[in-house]
Amino acid sequence: xxxxxxxxxxxxxxxxxxxxxxxxxxxxxxxxxxxxxxxxxxxxxxxxxxxxxxxxxxxxxxxxxxxxxxxxxxxxxxxxxxxxxxxxxxxxxxxxxxxxxxxxxxxxxxxxxxxxxxxxxxxxxxxxxxxxxxxxxxxxxxxxxxxxxxxxxxxxxxxxxxxxxxxxxxxxxxxxxxxxxxxxxxxxxxxxxxxxxxxxxxxxxxxxxxxxxxxxxxxxxxxxxxxxxxxxxxxxxxxxxxxxxxxxxxxxxxxxxxxxxxxxxxxxxxxxxxxxxxxxxxxxxxxxxxxxxxxxxxxxxxxxxxxxxxxxxxxxxxxxxxxxxxxxxxxxxxxxxxxxxxxxxxxxxxxxxxxxxxxxxxxxxxxxxxxxxxxxxxxxxxxxxxxxxxxxxxxxxxxxxxxxxxxxxxxxxxxxxxxxxxxxxxxxxxxxxxxxxxxxxxxxxxxxxxxxxxxxxxxxxxxxxxxxxxxxxxxxxxxxxxxxxxxxxxxxxxxxxx
Numbered sequence: 440x441x442x443x444x445x446x447x448x449x450x451x452x453x454x455x456x457x458x459x460x461x462x463x464x465x466x467x468x469x470x471x472x473x474x475x476x477x478x479x480x481x482x483x484x485x486x487x488x489x490x491x492x493x494x495x496x497x498x499x500x501x502x503x504x505x506x507x508x509x510x511x512x513x514x515x516x517x518x519x520x521x522x523x524x525x526x527x528x529x530x531x532x533x534x535x536x537x538x539x540x541x542x543x544x545x546x547x548x549x550x551x552x553x554x555x556x557x558x559x560x561x562x563x564x565x566x567x568x569x570x571x572x573x574x575x576x577x578x579x580x581x582x583x584x585x586x587x588x589x590x591x592x593x594x595x596x597x598x599x600x601x602x603x604x605x606x607x608x609x610x611x612x613x614x615x616x617x618x619x620x621x622x623x624x625x626x627x628x629x630x631x632x633x634x635x636x637x638x639x640x641x642x643x644x645x646x647x648x649x650x651x652x653x654x655x656x657x658x659x660x661x662x663x664x665x666x667x668x669x670x671x672x673x674x675x676x677x678x679x680x681x682x683x684x685x686x687x688x689x690x691x692x693x694x695x696x697x698x699x700x701x702x703x704x705x706x707x708x709x710x711x712x713x714x715x716x717x718x719x720x721x722x723x724x725x726x727x728x729x730x731x732x733x734x735x736x737x738x739x740x741x742x743x744x745x746x747x748x749x750x751x752x753x754x755x756x757x758x759x760x761x762x763x764x765x766x767x768x769x770x771x772x773x774x775x776x777x778x779x780x781x782x783x784x785x786x787x788x789x790x791x792x793x794x795x796x797x798x799x800x801x802x803x804x805x806x807x808x809x810x811x812x813x814x815x816x817x818x819x820x821x822x823x824x825x826x827x828x829x830x831x832x833x834x835x836x837x838x839x840x841x842x843x844x845x846x847x848x849x850x851x852x853x854x855x856x857x858x859x860x861x862x863x864x865x866x867x868x869x870x871x872x873x874x875x876x877x878x879x880x881x882x883x884x885x886x887x888x889x890x891x892x893x894x895x896x897x898x899x900x901x902x903x904x905x906x907x908x909x910x911x912x913x914x915x916x917x918x919x920x921x922x923x924x925x926x927x928x929x930x931x932x933x934x935x936x937x
Contacts (some may be wrong), residue, residue, distance in 0.1 A: 447887070459538070459896045462530045466906045469531045469895065471512060474910045476506045478917035479560060486556035499541050504549040506535050512894035515870045517877055517887070519547035550878070554886035561702075561889040563743045564896055565724055568698055573903075574725040579691040579700055580860035581717050581734040583710045586868070587875040588673035588685040588884070595675050597665040601655050608644050608651070615641050642930050672881040676708035685875065686884055689713050690892075691721035691732070692860045698899055699863055700724050701894050704885045714738040714754065715746035722752060731755065733856040741803065741833055748838045755845055755852045770822050775830050779837075784808050784830050792830055804834040867891050 463469060482489040486501040510532060511522045523543040526532045546623065550557065596604075615637050622633045658666055660794075667673040673684050687708055691701040702718040705713070718732040732747065733755045747754040765771045774794065775784045784792035792808040799805075809829040814817055822828045833839070846852060868875065870891065878887050901909050 443514050452647055459530075459534050463534045467531065468513065468901055468906060469535050471901060471906055471909050471913075472506055472509050472513065473535055475564070475897075475913050476502050476509065478913055479505075479563065480920075481556065484556045484559040484563065486553050499539065499545060499549075501549070501553065501556075503536050503539055504541065504546060505557070507532065507541070507546060507551075508550060508557075508890060509893065509897070510535055512870075512890045517873075517890075519543040519550070522546050550886060550890075551883060554882055557886050558889040561893040562724070564893055565698070565700060566805070568696075568896065568900060569724060569726055569912060571904075571912055573696050573698060573900075574700060574727075576692050576693070577722075577725055577727045577729060578731045578733070579718070579721045579725075580692045580694055580856040581689070581714060581721075581732055581738065582860040582864070583658065583687050583689045583713060583737075584864045584868075585676045585678050585683055585708070586685050586688050586871075586888075587683050588667070588670045589874075589876060589879050590667045590669040590673040590684045592675065592682070592684050594668040595665060595673070596651075596654050596658070596668075598658065599657075601651055601658070605648065605651055607719070608648050611838070612641055612644050615644075619753045623755060670879040672706055672879075672884070674706040674708060686881070688864075688888060689717050690860060690863060691717050692863055694733070694855055694859045696899070696903060697862060698861055700893050703890060704881065704888050706881060710734075710737040710789070711740040712743065713741040714740070714756065715750065715752070718747055718752045718754070719750055722750075725876045728901075729753070733852050733859075735853070735856065741835065741839060743849075744842060745835050745838050748841075753845065754842055755849060756842065757846060757853065758839070758843070762830075768821065770818075770828075772830060777832065777836075777840075784820070784832075786810065786828065788816050790816065797834075806832045806834065808832065863895055867895055870894070 481501050488498055489501055491497065497616050504726045507522055507526065511517060511525070516522055516525055520543040523541070523546060526536060526540045585849050619634060619637050622637065637903045639702075654666060654668075660663075665675055667675075667684060670684075673686065675682055675684050676687060685708070689703045689705065689710075690699050692698065693700050701717060701724055703713075703717065703720075707713075714732065714734055718730060721729040721732070722728075729751055731753045736757045736759050739756045739759045743753050744756060762771060770787055774787050777784050781791075782794050786792060790810045792810045794808045795809060797804055807829055808831075809827045811827075813823070816822065876884050876887055878884055904912070
C-alpha cells in the first residue's frame with residue numbers, strides 16, 4: 440500500500456496525553472454544556488437528590504446526569520441505552536462526566552423523575568437569551584406540528600374505528616362459518632385439517648371481539664372520544680394527507696434570531712385555541728409589554744384574537760375562507776362596506792343593509808343586517824340565491840378589521856412566519872428520526888420536548904455568538920444571579936468585545 444496515508448501499527452505502544460482535558464479542544468461545544476449545567480441552581484430548579492442522603496449507597500449527582508442528557512440531545516443520542524454505551528467509549532463524554540459511567544436504568548430514571556427540573560432548565564436558558572437582548576424585536580411566529588407518540592394507529596380506537604373493526608370481524612366469522620359448512624362435504628382427511636384451522640381463526644376473532652367490547656365499554660364510561668392502549672395520553676390527529684397518533688407541539692419562535700422562545704405540548708389536534716395562550720407566555724419570557732404574534736390561518740378564531748387584543752398583543756392571522764360565494768362568482772362579504780356611524784352595510788348595488796336583530800351563538804353576540812330591496816335588485820343573481828342577502832357581524836368585528844388592516848400593511852408577514860417557525864420543526868424532527876418521542880405520557884413527553892428545545896437553542900446560540908462568547912455570557916449571568924438575586928430581571932449582560 441505504498442503512496443497512501445498509512446495508519447499506525449496496532450501493536451505499537453503509544454504515549455497518550457497525560458490529561459483527559461487535552462482531548463477536548465477549547466472551542467468544543469461540550470464545554471458550553473459543562474459551563475451551563477455547572478452554573479445552574481439545580482435545587483432551586485426542582486431537581487431531586489441534589490443533596491446526598493446520609494445513609495445508603497452514594498448516588499450520581501444530578502448535574503452529571505443532566506450533562507449526559509443535554510450532550511445526548513445535542514448529538515442526536517436520546518436513548519438511555521445508547522447514552523450508556525457512549526459514556527463508556529466517547530472521549531467527550533468521559534471528559535464531561537469525569538469518566539463516570541451510569542447504567543441505562545439510572546439515566547432513564549433521572550429523566551422520568553426530574554421532568555419539572557428539566558423543563559425549568561429549558562426556560563432558564565431562554566431567560567439567558569432574553570438577558571442578552573436577543574428578543575429585542577418583540578416579534579414571534581407561532582405554529583404547531585404533530586409529533587408521533589409511542590402508539591401505533593392499530594392501538595388507537597375511536598367509536599367509528601371500533602364499529603368498523605367489529606363489522607369486519609363479524610363478516611370474517613360469517614365467512615369462516617360458511618367455509619366450515621363447505622368443509623363438512625369434503626373428504627374426511629381434508630375436512631379435519633381445514634376444520635381445525637378455521638376453528639382456530641374463529642376463536643381468535645371472538646377473542647378480538649371481546650377485547651373490542653371492553654374498549655367500547657371503557658370509552659362509554661370515561662366519556663372520551665378515543666382511547667390509546669400503549670400511550671394513554673396520545674391522540675389520533677390529522678396531518679396533511681394522513682393521520683398519526685401523537686401530540687401537537689406548539690412553539691413561539693423569535694423572528695430575528697430564530698430561537699424558540701416558548702413551547703408547549705398538548706394532545707389537542709386543533710390549533711384554534713392555542714394563539715392567545717402561547718402569545719402571552721412568549722410575551723412574559725421576552726419581558727416586553729407589547730408583542731407581535733404571527734400565525735397561519737389555522738389559528739384564526741375570533742375569541743383568541745380578541746384575547747390577544749385585550750392583552751396588548753398584536754396578532755397577525757389571515758382569516759379562514761368559509762364562504763363559497765367568491766368561488767361561485769358571487770359577491771363576498773368583503774364587498775359589503777360597513778359604516779360604523781350608521782351601523783349599517785352598503786352593498787355593491789349601493790343599497791343599505793340595516794340592523795335587524797342580535798343573536799347569541801356559542802357565547803358570541805352576532806348582529807344581522809339585510810335590505811328590503813333585494814328582490815328588485817339588478818345584481819341579485821351575482822349576490823345571493825336567497826330572497827335577501829343577509830350579513831352577520833360579530834360584536835367585536837372591529838378587532839378583526841384592525842388586524843386585517845395590519846396584515847395588508849405587512850405583506851411579508853406570512854413569508855416571515857414560514858421561514859421562521861417551520862425550520863425548527865424540521866430540524867428537531869430530523870434529530871428525532873422516524874420515531875419521534877421515546878417516552879409515554881403527556882408529562883414525560885413534555886420533558887423530552889424540553890430537552891430537544893434546549894438542544895436546538897444551544898446550537899442556535901453557539902452559531903450566533905460563538906462558543907467562547909456563550910460561555911462568558913452564561914458565567915456572567917450566573918454571577919449576576921448570585922449577586923443580585925431577585926433583581927436579575929432588570930440586569931443586562933454585555934458580551935465581551937471581540
